[in-house]
Amino acid sequence: MRDFSIDRKHFFSYSLQASEQFHQVQAFSLTNGTQVLVHAPGVIEFIPVSYRQGVGRHVLYSCGVHGNETAPIEICNEIVEAILSKKIIINARFMVQFANLPAMQSAQRFIQENMNRLFSGAHQPQTNNERQRAEQLEHHTRTFFANANDKSQCFHYDLHTAIRDAAYPRFAVYPYLHDKTYSYSQLEWLAQAGIDAVLLSESPTTTYSYYSSHDCGVHSFTVELGKVKPFGENNMADFALARSALFRLILPIDQAQPFAEAVFEERVKQPQIPVLFRISQSIVRSEADFKLHFSDDTPNFTMFQQGAVLASEYNIEGQCVNTFTAQQEQEAVVFPNANVAIGQRALLTVVPISIKDINVDV
Numbered sequence: 001m002r003d004f005s006i007d008r009k010h011f012f013s014y015s016l017q018a019s020e021q022f023h024q025v026q027a028f029s030l031t032n033g034t035q036v037l038v039h040a041p042g043v044i045e046f047i048p049v050s051y052r053q054g055v056g057r058h059v060l061y062s063c064g065v066h067g068n069e070t071a072p073i074e075i076c077n078e079i080v081e082a083i084l085s086k087k088i089i090i091n092a093r094f095m096v097q098f099a100n101l102p103a104m105q106s107a108q109r110f111i112q113e114n115m116n117r118l119f120s121g122a123h124q125p126q127t128n129n130e131r132q133r134a135e136q137l138e139h140h141t142r143t144f145f146a147n148a149n150d151k152s153q154c155f156h157y158d159l160h161t162a163i164r165d166a167a168y169p170r171f172a173v174y175p176y177l178h179d180k181t182y183s184y185s186q187l188e189w190l191a192q193a194g195i196d197a198v199l200l201s202e203s204p205t206t207t208y209s210y211y212s213s214h215d216c217g218v219h220s221f222t223v224e225l226g227k228v229k230p231f232g233e234n235n236m237a238d239f240a241l242a243r244s245a246l247f248r249l250i251l252p253i254d255q256a257q258p259f260a261e262a263v264f265e266e267r268v269k270q271p272q273i274p275v276l277f278r279i280s281q282s283i284v285r286s287e288a289d290f291k292l293h294f295s296d297d298t299p300n301f302t303m304f305q306q307g308a309v310l311a312s313e314y315n316i317e318g319q320c321v322n323t324f325t326a327q328q329e330q331e332a333v334v335f336p337n338a339n340v341a342i343g344q345r346a347l348l349t350v351v352p353i354s355i356k357d358i359n360v361d362v
């Protein structure tokens with residue numbers, strides 16, 4: 001195998017298979033003037049020829065925080081290679097992060113620990129590679145956005161695919177904003193990217209999108225683009241709107257046009273903004289004997305009637321000590337997992353909410 005500094009293509013493959021060549025920063029320019037900075041294995045930045053210090057859009061796509069979530073990795077790889085091969089010329093400062101490379105290589109969600117619980121300092125102590133990588137990614141994200149003058153022009157989309165089916169297959173999590181207002185234009189952008197539903201988080205977390213939202217002050221979302229499939233088996237038509245939106249965000253209008261036309265018919269069917277949900281209950285497992293009262297493969301956002309029993313748990317004598325029920329009409333379950341450690345969240349419930357009920361910047 002040759003190396004990236006000679007080839008100037010196949011950045012993702014080299015990061016995966018010969019990452020040692022990226023332990024020193026590489027910098028070069030393409031013949032069209034785009035500057036390329038490789039900060040670390042899987043971390044690449046592009047600076048457009050039109051860039052003036054701090055001005056304009058600053059865009060970060062991260063993918064593979066969960067190593068087996070392949071579709072976003074394929075889309076990011078396609079964008080990186082399109083820039084390197086000069087098929088497209090970007091007009092935004094742009095970074096791509098292929099996050100958990102060892103997990104991608106072994107087609108696993110993670111090696112030792114769920115990386116999307118390791119941000120905002122949760123990577124301490126640095127006892128494994130995932131913790132070290134989370135800290136390294138935070139560093140590159142912080143530095144990248146620190147160079148931007150206007151945080152309203154800064155965007156981080158942490159791209160995932162869901163493990164299970166969902167009533168809304170494509171959805172995003174809006175990290176907890178504390179006292180900031182929600183961005184209407186971001187909700188519109190998500191709808192254009194094919195996102196059906198947005199879950200409004202109501203407390204601080206240790207996810208990547210909460211880190212960049214809270215610590216870097218930028219627009220940031222966890223975006224679930226559909227269901228997990230192995231590399232090469234994704235039906236890219238399922239991801240057409242997201243792919244198109246991700247390309248268009250970094251391109252000038254004349255170059256963005258073909259990406260918009262290709263999906264125009266699907267795009268006009270999209271509503272103005274996604275369906276919004278807020279969290280109703282966060283159900284924590286506190287006993288060894290914890291049961292969900294619905295099947296393991298129940299899709300995310302499946303709704304239950306008020307009063308329906310969702311979960312129950314039993315003490316060592318076999319007595320039922322906790323029963324969890326749907327407390328409101330149209331209460332839906334998301335991210336159920338009966339096998340979490342005791343003390344961890346086994347299930348969230350959410351309820352639909354109107355845009356009129358939240359603080360939006362319009």
Ligand SMILES: [Zn+2]
Nearest residue numbers: 066069160161
């Ligand atoms: Zn994921």
